[in-house]
Amino acid sequence: MTYIQPTMSKNLVIVESPTKAKTIGKFLGNEYTVCSSKGHIRDLSKKELGINLNNKYEPEYIIPAEKKKIVAELKEAAKKAENIWLASDEDREGEAIAWHLTQVLNLPVETTKRIVFHEITSSAIHEAIENPKTINCHLVDAQQARRVLDRLVGFELSPVLWRKVRPSLSAGRVQSVAVRLIVEKEREIISFKPKTYYRVIALFYPKGTSASNAFKAEYSKRLENKEDAYALLERLRNSNFIVSDIETKPTKRNPAPPFTTSTLQQDAGRKFGMSVSQTMQTAQSLYEKGLITYMRTDSVNLSSLAINTAKEQINKMFGEQYSSPRRYTTHSKGAQEAHEAIRPSYLSNETITGSASEQKLYSLIWKRTMASQMAAAQIDRTTIIIKPSNDDNCFIAVGDTVVFDGFLKLYQESTDSTEESSEDVVLPKINTGESLIYKEIVASEKHTSPASRYNEPTLVKKLEELGIGRPSTFAPTITTIIKRGYVDKTSKPAQKRKITELVLTKEIQEKQKDESYGAEKNRLFPTDIGIIVNDYLETHFCNIIDYNFTAQVEEQFDDIVNGKIKWYKMIDDFYHPFHNAVENAINTQEKRDQQVRVIGIDPKSGHEVKARIGKYGPMVEISGEGEEKPKFAALKKGQLIETITLEEALNLFALPRVLGEFEGNDVVIGIGRYGGYIRHNNKEFTSLPKTEDPYTITIDKAISLIEAQRQAKQKASMPARSFPEDPSIEIKHGRYGMYIACNGKNYRIPKDKKGESLTLEECRKIITNSKK
């Protein structure tokens, strides 16, 4: 709904967001009407290229169907207004929105008032209204260049993929780099060779005190193998230990800056396990309720008002020594800073009412904002160096003492790494030269671990570092690359391995321990198609998916803004070589779908086992001889053409297999286009739920699934309810709950009604209402 006051006033202000329109409307009062454009009102056609390649890349803009209504409303308001201010956001896109508004509303570009709000306060808004500027056409040109470039890349590259790889695929300046990051991370993990080493940790206590005072210290060197570790412990066994040095250094820890879109996504992901889109949905609803500032921002800036309120609030809650007003500046590449950082609208509200996720996200934003205005924490870091009498290296103990907690009282940013921190280690009061006794010294076997795969927020973080994508596109980009099948978001359970520990107390004992490792939750894995598309783009369009491509074109957009170059000239310079590469890829390269990896030889038949992409996706194949047909099997989820082993491949041919008997017929397990299935009784099929593995399912489980499906079918075919007075109306069970069926047509039951209790009258009403 657009915010239009009942009586249109002669002063019209147009902003982008309806929520913002509402707030500003309150500040401006009855004399002003504040409308919102709800983002862009015009765009290139969705179906065609929409760019005139023969005339300076002139864009052909249209008003999309879903924007027709809003444009009509804006036209109406503009007709009645005497004064119009265009108050879209202060960035490239906002400037373009203002320009499109002049074009659609027939306003003169040179004289139409253009304003921006830096703060949503009465004085800031009135000041802006009184000091309007005009539209910066260079900035608009830079936006057109950005739009045209993205369209040219997307709409010329994608069709190449349709011809060379598979229909309906897509490529673009942002999404293709996101996929590349994920593919390269996977390759890094594939080529990773784990190494083992030994880490030595001792528990010491001062001579003459009790062993319960023992503190941890780590040996300064890592050892390569068990023999070395054993030799060291043997030496230390009869050694004396002297404190050779103690140093206490006061250190300061500063709070993190207030949230941007990307840092909010990261912290909500780490602390609550929220996906990027969950975070954004929740933030959107907080914004619409007026509880937080705008949630799509790359700025860490807080308004003076917010800084002052934070100061008051901190003084009141914790005392003046906890307050430390700070201004933060944005460093991230390509930031446009049209908004404030994400913060609570009213810092006096520590908590809010709302859904569980709204409450916890709000509380996180509140804490982070407050902490950003609090004093640094002061921590004394003590380092104790311990020298053994018969070894050249030393042991090092590190302990942190919080002298003043400062912002830590409220908030601590979580980290992505799993490394142990040195916090909360209490070191005893000891002096240089003092003797220590060891309680135990343990050498444990460790494995180096490969880089961890991206999850949604860490991918966003990486993209932001590279300056690729914008706060409004981070979440949609992830959705796109998953939807195209380039990437899977899944979890991997932990694996177990045995590790060796050498424990020295009086004697040296060798122990075997179980260690779990490699568990990954909600990580982004590349698929075969993602890998193939990426490799194709890398060979033929390496400049487009270069990590610096966006940064380079951004520099050129800046040149457009500064008037150094015309926008169509910049596009022209890009387009000719790009288009040549496209033509070249289409004409000279042969079809790419037969990239075959020979895995090995099938020991039974002696024939080659190969992996490739088939009509229905990745598969393995055992070639036939002469008349003999080849055998095929689809790859399981998570298996890649690049890495599948011969053993894994041969296992895939175990299907279809006869599992047992049911009602005198064979029960066969197979795997088809739509996943695993059970076949029995000749033609009765039952799909396996995704949680069942067709390779390990038991006959009992299969039978119970068959019976469950029979029951469900019966239930579905039977109407849930019917009415003797009118047999034409029935209430049935459907995929989305109950629905009403009448004369071959189906009708939805409104949310406030229950199918179990509907009367015939109510059903008829629903039917007649929906016909309107």
Next chain:
DNA sequence: CAGTGAGCGAGCTTCCGCTTGACTT
């Protein structure tokens, strides 16, 4: 939907960035 691994060949798919609703068989 149908439980396979082509060859009659229509007509379609696709980008990035602004912003919010619409609404299932």
